[in-house]
Amino acid sequence: MLDRCDVVAANRAVTEQYARVDVQWSLVVQDIIDKGFTVYRISKLLGVAECTVRNWREGGEPKFGLGAALLKLHGDKVRNGSTLTVEAGEKTG
Secondary structure (H helix, E strand, O other): OOOHHHHHHHHHHHHHHHHOOOOOHHHHHHHHHHOOOOHHHHHHHHOOOHHHHHHHHOOOOOOHHHHHHHHHHHHHHHHOOOOOOOOOOOOOO
């Protein structure tokens, strides 16, 4: 069983590993949009405001947890070839 020090060290190692990765967030968001997602849908899936997603698309950087969720969405939907259909009554754009 891990003690608290082991957990802290593991978290630090993961954080340092990901801190060295330079992600082009605008391209990640644009890839998701190009696959059929709307800014509105991305914002709802991640629990953020639409302006936050637009900010990322324009070069802003998400916080660590949201960045991880955005990369997961990108991997699940874009790299794996899934598409999203817009539900009735859903905003587009």
